Amino acid sequence: METSFQPKILAFLCNWCAYAGADLAGVSRLQYPPNIRVIRTMCSGRVDPLFAIRALKEGFDGVFVGGCHIGDCHYQDGNVYTLKRMDMLARLLDISGIGRKRIRLVWASAAEAQPYADSVTDFTASITASGPLDRSRQTLALAGLSRALATPRLRWLVGIDRQVTERSNVYHEKTDTAHFQRVMQEAVETEYHKAMIQEIISQAPANVRELAEKTGLPVYTVSLRLNDLERNAQAELRGHEGRTPRFAAAA
C-alpha cells in the first residue's frame, strides 16, 4: 500500500454542515483514507475557485468542497453561489485538459457522517486512479486558470448568474438562462485562452504561430483572442520578424 501513489487532497468544509458531519464521523469512529487535509470555512460560499487552483499548483492532487444542502445553508443561499462557482471551475478544468475530476462538491449536513466518509473515500479512490497531477506539463494551464479566474469578467458573471436568471435583471425580466449560459460559456473559453496568451507574452514577445503551439489553440482562435487583448490595451504589436509580427504585453 505504501509504495503506491498516495494522493494529497485538500478539503474545504463549511462550518455548519460538512465540518460538523466530519466531526460526527470522527465521534462515530467511521474510517476513511487519511489523504484529506481539511480547512474549515464559515460557509462553502467562502470558497473562491482560485483557492482550488492554488491548491493544485502547490502540490495537492484533488480538492474537495463540502457544504450544506441547498436550502439548509446557514446563510440562506451561500451554497447556491458555491454551486455556480464549482460549475464554472469544472468547465475551466475541462477546457484546460486537467479535467473536472480533480474537484468534488458534496452536500453533507451535520448529521450525515456516513455519506461524508463515503464521499471522501470515493473521492480519494478516484484521485488515486487518476494518478498524480503532472504539474510540469500543466504549468501553462494552471497559470492560465489562475489568471482567468482572477478576471473581473468571470467573477462578475458567476456572481450575477442567479440574480438575472432567477430573480430579475435591470429590465425587471428574467434573462433567458440559455442565453446566459451561452454568454457564460463564451466568457469562460475566451478568458481562459486570453489568460494563457497573456501568460506567454508577458514573459517574451511571441508571434501567432508560437502562441498556437504553446497553448494548443487553433491559429485563428489565437488571432481573435489577441485582438481582444489589443482592444483592452493588454497586448500590443512589438516589431516584426520579416513578415511575422510579434506581440507583447502592453507597457
Added chain:
Amino acid sequence: MSDAFEPTIIAFCCKYCAYAAADLAGSMRLSYPANIKISQVPCTGRVDIVHLLKAIEDGADGVYVAGCMEGDCHFVSGNLKALKRVTCVKKTLAELGMEPERVEMFNLSSAMGPRFAEIAIEMTDRIRKLGPSPVRRQPQPEAAAE
C-alpha cells in the same frame, strides 16, 4: 533624477495639421516627454521671427514650429514662409554663438499621431544633449528687462 537637466521646449503648432496630430497622439494614448508645451496658431505662417526670438529671449531651451506637409497647407503656403523664418532664426542663433539646432521646423499631416510623438521625443533628446539655453545659464545680476 533631480539634477538631470529637464529642458522646457515650446512648439508652435498649426491648428489644421500639427495640433490635430497632437490630439490624435492623445486619443491613441501614445506617450512623449512632458517637456513639450504646445502653443496653437491658425497657420505656421503666423509664427513670426519675433515670436521665435522672444521665446529664446525668455529662456526657452528649444523652440520648434510644426506645420502641414508641404503642398497641403490649409492656407496654401504658410508652412513655406515658416521654414524661411526658422532658417533665418537659425542664422541669427549662429551669430549669437548659440546652437542653431535649438530651433527647428517640422511638417506632418493631421493623421500622423505617431509622427508627432516621435518629433516630441527627438527634440527633447536633442535639447537635453545640448544642455540648458545659454540665455538662462548665467544668473541675472540685476532685474530682468521690464
Added chain:
Amino acid sequence: MIVADRKSLSEIQDMVRDCRKILLVGCKGCVTVCNVGGLKEVQVLAATLRIAAKIEGRPLIVEETVLERQCDPEYVEMLKPVVDNFDAVVSMACGVGPQFLSEAYPQQRFFPAVNTTFFGGAVAHGIWEERCAGCGTCIIHYFDGMCPVARCSKSLMNGPCGGSDHGKCEISRNINCIWDMIVRKKTEQGRLNDLLDIVPAKNWQTARDGGPRQSRREELIQNG
C-alpha cells in the same frame, strides 16, 4: 526709394559694447519698405541684442521705438523727452537718420544699424536693384529709359565696352550689361541710329563730384 542692408550683429554689438541702456529708433520710411529698419526689424534687433547680453551675463536694457521718418526735424524732435536717458541711440534709418539725430541732439551718441546703399526698386519681393546714381542731370531719355550712369559699371556714355559678355557685365554674371539692353531695345524699336552719334562728355557738376548738394524751393522757404 533709398535701399539699405542691415549691418552684421557683431558690428552693431561692437558699437554698443560698453552701453547698459540703449534706444533703437526705427523709421517708417524707405527702410520699412526694404525690411531693414521698420518696427519689426527694431523688435528683431532688440530681442537679438538682449539675448546676446543675457548670454554674456551683461545687464542691458534695450528700448524700442519708431519715428514716422528721421529726415524731418519735427519727427526727430519727438525723441526729445527720452533721448538723453540712454547711453547710446542706434538709428535703423538710412544714412540721413543718424546724422539728423546727431544734429538735433549733439550731446548724444548715435550709431547706424544699417548700411545705406542705393536708390532703387523692388524687381521682386525681397530683391531690390539700383536704378539711379543721383548724378543731378537725368539723361535716361537718350537711352530709352535705361540709365548707363547708374547701371553701367563704368558709366559709359557710348557703350557697350569690349567686356560685355552675352548680355552680362564683365565684372559679374548677376549684373546685366545695360548697354546690351539699350542696343537691343534701340534695334527692336528701329532707332539704332540714335546711338551712332557720339554722346559728349557728361557734366558731373550736378553730381556728388560737384560737392554736397542742396535743393532749394524758394517758394517754400519761410524767411525769418
Added chain:
Amino acid sequence: MNLQKTTEKTGSVMVVGAGVAGIQASLDMANAGYFVHLVDNSTSVGGLMAQLDKTFPTNDCAMCVISPFLVEVGRHLNINIISNSEVESLEGQAGAFHATVRNDPRYIDIEKCTACGQCRQICPVTAINEFDCGLDLRKAIYIKYPQAVPLAYAIDRSACIGCGLCEKACLAEAISYADTPRRTVLNVGAVILSMGSSVYDPSGLDTLAYGRHPNIVTSLEFERILSASGPYKGHLMRPYDREIPEKIAWLQCVGSRDINRAGHGYCSSVCCMYAIKQTMIAKEHVSTPLDAAVFYMDMRTYGKDFDKYYTRAKDEKHVRFIRSRIHTIEPLKNGDLNIRYVLESGDVQEETFNMVVLSAGLSPPPSAIALAGRLGIDLNAYHYAQTADIRPVNTSREGIYVCGAFQGPKDIPQSVMEASAAAASATETLADVRWTQTKVRELPAEVDFSGQKPRIGVFVCNCGINIGGVADVPAIREYARSLPHVIHVEDNLFTCSQDTQEKIKQVLVEKGINRVVVASCSPRTHEPLFQETLREAGLNKYLFEMANIRDQNTWVHMASPAKATAKAKDLVRMAVAKAAYIEPLPQVMLDVTNSVLVVGGGVAGMEAALGVARQGYQAWLVERGHQLGGMARQLRSTWQGEPVAPYLSDLIDAVHRHEHIQIFMETQVVHVTGTIGNFTTTLVTQDDEGKEKSTVIPHGAAILATGGHEYAPTEYQYGAHPSVMTHLEFDVAATKQDNRLLSAKLAVFIQCVGSRSAERPYCSRVCCTHSLKSALWLKTINPDVQIFILYRDIRAYGFRESLYQKAREAGVQFIRFESENPPVVSLTPGDPSEPNSSRLSLTVTDHILQRPIILNPDLVVLASAILPNENKKLFEAFKVPANADGFLVEAHAKLRPVDFASEGLFLAGLAHYPKTIDESIAQAKAAVSRTMNIVSKTAIMVGSVIAVVNPERCAVCLTCVRTCPYGIPRIDPEKGHAVIAAVECHGCGVCASECPGKAIALKHFTDEQINAKTDALFQAA
C-alpha cells in the same frame, strides 16, 4: 404648382437615413430655412462612409473628411437627429405628411453621456462588432466609433444580460434601463429617402469559400483592416495568423454583374475604384514589398481623375490587372489561398495568394426595401428606388424624393450631388413656408466690458478619470487661483455636460467674469460648445481660451502623473496670460442680394435657373449663343430610352414662361466683383446690329454651367467619308431616319476616340452607354444589320449594365483592342465617277483569336470624347480654377462637388466633367440647393478671426499685397494705406508676420497674445 390652397403646408422635411447623402440633404435644407428631422435606424449618423479608411481618388482619410460634417449636423439648431428609430408609416400628401416613427430604446440618456468609455471597459458581455464587419468583438454597451454623432453609447439589448454593472461604472449617471420603445408623429412637408446601401454578403457564392476561411474578406472588411481605428490599428495583417501578406488578390464583380448566382445583374459602380484605392493604400501600409493583383472584367474608372488614378496604380505602383473572372478559391492549410484563372491567351494559370479581397457590390438594405414597401414607392427589379432620367431624384410618390445609394449604386461625390438635388426638389413646393418651422437661438445682448480690467474665471475639468485620473485637478485649480486677474476657479467632473454648462452660465453672470479659461480637452472639438455657452451668458464668444490638458497632456503623460500636473499648471498659466489680452470680436453681418446668376443655357443652366425661380428667387440666365439647349439639342434619348427632344422643349418653354427668370441671349460676362452674397456682374449683349449693350447685375451667388462639346476626331478617316460619324451626328441622323443608318449592312462602333489618350488622359464616361443604346436602337429599325463594338473597357456602370447585356443578346459583337494597337480605318477609292463611292475597310486584332480581322463596314460611329467649352476669360473673371484638361475644379471632390473653393460660386453640368443628362440635371438641382444656403437669408455672418490694418503704422510697402496667398489685401488710393476686406480674409495671419511695419494684427492671435503665452511659460521655469 401648389396643391389645395386649404391644407396648410409644413416648412419641415423628414430625411430617412443619415449617411453622407442624408447629412448633406439635411444641412442644405436646414441652412435654407427648413426644419429637418433626420431619422436613422442605427445608434449614430455617418452610414457606410464612416467605416471607410481612405476615399478615392484623393486618398483623403474618410474620417478626417466627414467628421466636421458630423459635428455640424450634430450641433445644428434646425436638425433634429432621431437615432435608433424606424419610420413605421406615412400618411397625408405632398406638403403635409404625417410620419409615425418608432424610437427604439437606447437605454442611455444622450444628453448626459460623454462617451468616456468606462462602461465599455467593464461590461462582461461581448457581441459581434458590426462596424468592423465581425473582424472583432465589441461589448454589449458600445459606441460605433470614437467620433460618432450623437456622441453617446448605446446598449445592444439582444446581447445584454441586464447585469447592471455599467450603471455602477457610469459617473455621468447616463444609464436608464427603463427606456421603452416610443412612437412619435412628425408633421413634415416632404420626405427624402437616403437609406444608402449595404455590402453584398458573398457567403451565398459557395465556390468563393467566403466565411469558411478568415483570409477571404469582403472589401469593407479589408477597409476596416486598413483603418487606424480598425481591429489591427491600421497595421495590414491577415486575420488568420496576423502574418503581413506578401501577395493579395482582389476579385471584382462579386455580387455584381452576376445574374445566375447572385441575382444582381447591375454593376455596383464603385468596386473598381475602391479596389484600386485599396491596392495603393495597402502598399503604403507595409514596409515589406506587396504584390497586388486585381482580377476584373472591365476596369470601370469613369469618374473625374479616376482614369489617372488607374494609370498611376498600374504604371507607378505596379499593381497587376488581370482580365479574368475567378470561379473558385481553394484554401490551403497554412492560411494561403490558391486561385486558378484563364489568361487571354487561353492558358490556365494557378497562383497562391496570402489573402483574397472580394470586391463585394452594393445592394439595398432589407430595412430600406421594407420601408419603401410601407411608403408605397415603386422599386426597380433590384429593389432600388425607381426614378426617371429626367427627374432623377423623384420617386413614384409625389412629395417623396430619393438620393444616394438607395437610388442606385454610386460613389460619394455622386451621392452628395444627388442629396443636394433632392434637397432642392423637396423644398421647391415648400418655398412659401420657408423659415416658418425653424428655430432661432434667442441670445442676450453682449455685455460691453470695455474699460474693465480683466476678471478671469478658470474652469478645470476632470473629464471623468481622463484628466482627474492622472493629474491632480484640485492642485491645478488652486494654482490657477494664484494667477494674475483670476477672480474665480472651480473644477468639474465633466465641464462639457449640459448641467455644468448651466452652472457655469450662472457663475459668469454672478461674478461678472469677463474672460473665461477652460482647462480640459481639445479646442478643435469643444471650443464651439463652450463659446456658445459664453454667448448665452452675454459674453462675446471670443472672450475664451482653452488649455488642452487632456489630449496633449494627461493622455500622453499617463506614466508620469507629477509631470502631467506640472505641465497642466504651465498650460493653464499660458492660457490665463493670453486671456488677459483677448478682446471681444464683432461678428460682421453682411446683407445678401436674393438672386442667382446662371451662366450657360444648356440643360444644366436651364434646370438651375428654373430651380432658383421655383424656390422663389430671381434667376438671371446668360447664354452666349443664340439659342438655349446646348449639347442636348442633338441628343435623341436618355439611356433608359426617354426621348430628350420633348423634355428639352418643355424645359425651354418653362424657362421662358417663368416670371422669376430673365434670359440674356448672345451675352457674355465681362467683369465680376464682390464676394459671397454681394456679387456685381457686368454683362455685354451683342444685339443684331452688332451694337453692344452692357447691363450690370447684382446677385448673391452664381452657377457656372458653361457645358461642353463633342471632340471632332482627326483619326479613323472622320470627315473623309460621309458614313464615318460621331455619336451626336448618329443621333441627329437617327431622328431624321437617315438612309445611311437604315440601309447599313455592317456597322462598327469605335470607343475611346480622343479619350484616355496622352492629350486627354480622362474617360468621357458616357460614350460606352451611348454606343450600346445606339446599337440596340439600330437593331430595332434595321434588324439584319451586323454590329461590332470595338472597345478598351465597356464602362456601362450602374444599371446601364443591362444595356450591355441586351446588346450581347441582340447579337452585337464586341472586340477589345489595346490602346497601343487601335483599329485602322482605311478608304479604298471606288469608281471615280460615282460620288462618294469609296469603300471603308477596317482592320482590328481580335482579342481572342489574337489575329487581325478585316471588316468592310458601311457605317462607322466614333464614340468621341467630350471637351469643356472654351471659357478662359469667363473663368478668369470669376477667378475660378480649371484643371489641366480644362474642366472646372470643385472645392472638394467628395463633400463639396458642386462648390468652388471661393465661396458663393457653384458649378454644374459638362463644364465640371463629362456626365450623362440625368447626372447633369441632378448636379444642376444640387447647385440650386447650395445657392439657397446664401440667397435664402437676408444677411450672413462672416468670420472675425481676421487680419486688421492699423493705418498709422502702414508704410504702404505692398508686402501684404504680395504675400497673401488669396490676394485679399489691397492699397486704397484715397486712404493711402493697405485695406483687408473683413469678409474675404481667411485668417491665416501670414501678412501679420510679414508686415515690416507691424501694422497688421490677426485678431485673437495678435503679437501681444502670442508673446504673452510664451512669456508665461518661461516665467516660472
Added chain:
Amino acid sequence: MDDLKSGSNLEKVLKAGHFALTGECGPPKGANIAHLKEKFAHLKGVVDAVNLTDNQTAVVRLSSWAASAIMVQDGLEPNFQMVCRDRNRLAMQSDILGAYALGVRNMLCLSGDHQKFGNHPAAKNVYDIDSMQLISLVKKMRDEGRFMNDDVIDTPPRLFIGAAANPFAEPFDFRIYRMTKKIAAGADFIQTQCIYNMDRFRVFMKQAVDMGLTEKCFILAGVTPMKTVGMASYMAKSVPGMEVPESLIKRLKGAEKGKVAEEGIRFCLEQIEEFKTMKGVAGVHLMAIEWEHRVPEIAERAGLLPRPVAP
C-alpha cells in the same frame, strides 16, 4: 591723306601702304627698366610700333607714358596707351601733352578694365569720360589746337590716334557701328581684339569695307599665339568678350607634348597669311605679352621682315 598727322613711323608705314606690324609690351610691376629694355631689344627693327599697356587688367604697373619715353630714347617707336579708368579729363590732357613732349607720336584710347579685375578692387574708379570721348578730345587737341574747354593750346600735340575694337563681343551686330563711331570721333588706326574666330572676323571686315571705313582708317588685326591648351581654355572661359572656337582648342590638344606652342604659332602664321590678302586689313597687331623673345621668329616666319623704313 598726304599730310602726316603725327609723322610717326607707324603712320608713315601705313600711309605708304606697307603691311604694318605692331607689337605689345607690358611695363614692369616696378621700376626695373633694365628688364623693360631687354624686351625692347627683342622688338627693335621687328615691329613698326610697340603698344605699352596702361595698368592692364587694372593691375598697377609702370605708367605707359614713362615706358614710352624710355622707348623713344631707345630708338623704338612706342604706341602710348591711356585708359579712362584712372584719370579725369584734366589728368588726361596733361599726360597727353607730356607724352607728346617726350617724343611719343602714337596713342591708343581705351575704356580700360574695371578695377574689380585688378589688384586694387577697393579703389574708386574715375570714368570721367569714355574712350570715344577721349578720341574726340585728342583729335580736338591735335586738329583744333584746343583743350576740351576750347582754350588754345600752345604747341598742340600731334598724335597718330588709335582705338581698340572687339568684333567678337555681344551685341555682335552693333560692334561695326561702334567702330564707325570711333573712326568718326577721330581714330586714325584701329587695333582689334585678338582674333580666333576667323569666320566672324571675315564678316566684320567685309562690313567695314562695305561701309568704307577702311578708307578712313587703318585696321590692324590683333593676334596672340596660344602657348598652351590651358591658356586657350582660360581665354575662352574667363576673359570677357573673348571667343575661342572649339576647333582651335581641339587642334591644340591634338599636338604632341611640347609641340603645343609650335602649333599656336603655326595657327598665328596662318592667320597672318590670310590677313595679308584680306581686303581692308592694313597690318597685324601681334600681342605676345611675356613672349616678346619669340616675336622676331614669328615676324620672320610670317615674311614680314625686314620692316620697311619710311622716308
